[in-house]
Amino acid sequence: MYKTTCIMKRILFPTDFSEIADNAFLYALKMADSLEAEIMLLHTFDMPIIDGAEIPINFKEMYDSLELQQMAHFQDYIPKLQRIADAHGMGHIKITHLLKSGDLTFAMQDAVGEHNISLVVMGTSGVSNWFDSLFGSQTGEAITSLTVPVLSIPIEARYKKIKTIAFTNLYREKDFEALERLVEIAVKFNASIKSLYVKKSSSTISDEEIKIWEGRCSAWPVQFFVVPHDDVKETIQDFINNQHIDMLTMLTERRGFWEDFFSSSLTKKMSYKIDIPMLALHERSSTNA
Structure with missing residues (x-):
């Protein structure tokens, strides 16, 4: 029998709280369960674009307020994912979360480097014209820019x-x-x-x-x-x-x-x-x- 030495430590799961992401989450759970890994949820948000000459004095307060608002959305979302895990007998899988501002691809690159990520699992909107759609998407950017494997899950996929x-x-x-x-x-x-x-x-x-x-x-x-x-x-x-x-x-x-x-x-x-x-x-x- 072939002996495996593959050890997955942490799976990165980017989410925007959408149906596409929810559909992919079950795959992330199954991968984590089979590969003996934990899941790190990643959510990114955009900061308002402000002219450098017109930075308000209370910019830090604005940033902190927006970050707290996004964190509140994230915290409201996590119990939903935990219920999905529990319903499929995978409540034992460790799930942590990461909130970052800015571009998703850059955020994933940072997370891969900083948190010992072995695999990225992310949802895609569907690929009726497979090649063109894939490489015109955030998933395509992840595939071509990250150094770890990327598992893309079409919205049509059912686990x-x-x-x-x-x-x-x-x-x-x-x-x-x-x-x-x-x-x-x-x-x-x-x-x-x-x-x-x-x-x-x-x-x-x-x-x-x-x-x-x-x-x-x-x-x-x-x-x-x-x-x-x-x-x-x-x-x-x-x-x-x-x-x-x-x-x-x-x-x-x-x-x-x-x-x-x-x-x-x-x-x-x-x-x-x-x-x-x-x-x-x-x-x-x-x-x-």
Whole structure:
């Protein structure tokens, strides 16, 4: 049996008190329960924009008043989340909260660095045009700017046990390392992984190279699928449906990489929505290893 060394310490859960956030909270709880982690709630608020030449004498009082008001909203919201946790048998999970002023992305970056965050779980409004919507959203900003994995939960998603995880593979060394990390997470859920490589006509990787690469993973709970097709997005969609995927996982890099990866179908609309969570893993470097 594959032995896991993965230890999740703290999950960051940004919330704006919306239905989208509430829907994602159950996933955050389930992740925390399975990965033996605690949850840190994060709420951000905007300060009024004031001309530097007209800063009022009582600016500090204004800030303190606004912060107290936001903290009151936060404190009113926390019991609702605690009731959700209790109703699903996860009242034992430790939940702390963090209130910050300013931009959400910057606040998440600070929280990741200051509070030993291992994972971010956040809701998204839905992805009828998946790529364009995702990268035009705060979730997209989080995925491309944070150094820890980001689990995005579409508003259409309804929690069910994560049994099968899809991993989009390009058979590089960085994909091997990402897959190894995913295996550690999957073992915690007692889930299987299905690796998908959409082999475009322009691909230069050989069948022998693929076979050697996969041989290194023989001890892992992973099935490998190689599908020849030039429409990557449609192939992923079909794979999710046909293989009954509960969570999609991708290794993310710069936006340009994603544009290249999906270039054959960027102008096409998705034929249906992806309504399952997507876990974005980042290439591991010496700074975030």
